[in-house]
Amino acid sequence: MTETLSPPHRAGPGAPRQAAEAAILAAAERVFGRHGFRGASMNEIAREAGVPKPNIHYYFGTKEELYRSVLENIMTFWLQDADYWLVPERQAQEGFEGYIRAKMAFSRERPDASRIFAYELLQGAGNIHHYLSTTLREHVARRARTFDVWRTERQMPAIDPTHLMFAIWSMTQAYADMSTQMTALTGHAVLRDVDFEAGLQTILRLVLGFCNDIEDRG
Amino acid sequence: MTETLSPPHRAGPGAPRQAAEAAILAAAERVFGRHGFRGASMNEIAREAGVPKPNIHYYFGTKEELYRSVLENIMTFWLQDADYWLVPERQAQEGFEGYIRAKMAFSRERPDASRIFAYELLQGAGNIHHYLSTTLREHVARRARTFDVWRTERQMPAIDPTHLMFAIWSMTQAYADMSTQMTALTGHAVLRDVDFEAGLQTILRLVLGFCNDIEDRG
DNA sequence: GTCTATACGCTGATAGAC
């Protein structure tokens, strides 16, 4: 799966190489997450990874190839939760709650990954356009089928599935992407458990409350 | 108001100067909106504004000072809608609907401004931290008082006002900041009126539906 | 006031010693 954008020199696996590559990818995720693609420098990534700068080029080729490797890691991670939670076999309430909790956990545990995705979208998503219009599109289509089942079972009202998913993504990812705004408002230096919990409860009330609107609509 | 970060040389008003400054600010908003602060180049701004590059430095000083001028324009704009719509004198439903419509209109009409704000938050908000912890904080405090009145009048349930505002901002701004994701999903080249309308209806149902939850909670 | 020409730092990337 991660072979599609492999380094230019793929001689052998080699334990030291794997360790260096992992360190570089982890450092790259942090640095790209702080500054975006253009703002990040190979120097800073090398320093943070604890390797000489040329080694990064040796392992990953260009800066853009390194960046795309990082993006790929994030993309695969990003989809998993929905296939687990937003499936017709579950109850709607349970599915939405589990999914929203998972998305909030992602914002808390991998904020840099979320920010890299946000930067990429702001830049115009040139590096992931194919992924968005194929993989993510099918991903949303599966959610549409799930919502359709739930609607016929009167577990939720009819709604545009794309825009509903969009709303959930934006609300949950804001706790990573726009955390600076929230910390300035709360006065906390960083977002704490209590902030994530309050945000989670707010989002849950909006989305689960919507599901319960079924009665008002006949 | 916009005097706080004035150009280094403020000899006289002068009609040609004002025209050039306006062209530069407009071009800067577009270019910063596309690439963020680091990714934008003075060359590109100068070309897009139709002025020689040194003139920008002459009028605005450094790149960072130009950037802060653009940010200031955006900030003042950003607050206006809430003071008009989210006030106790209105009905809750009317207030939320008007506010959300205004925020969606902002995403449609000034997407670059919305993106610049998003970039700035992703970068850590170093240029607007003071603004966030003073002006925006008081702004949210006023919303909290409005929601308090509405709650006592049984127009909406109790909720954490900061997180509710955060949710509304993230959902509406996503139609500017993450529009690439939406266009890839819809298949449209750019977001069209029908997309903004569908998004608006989705957000309205989430938020207005929440207000109606008052009955279930006693 | 305005703009051409230029200085100079920092970037990504590589050549070549080990």
Add this chain to the structure above:
DNA sequence: GTCTATCAGCGTATAGAC
């Protein structure tokens, strides 16, 4: 395979002619 030393190019910013 690994890393020191270095290059070419683009970035911001300014000196100085007009």
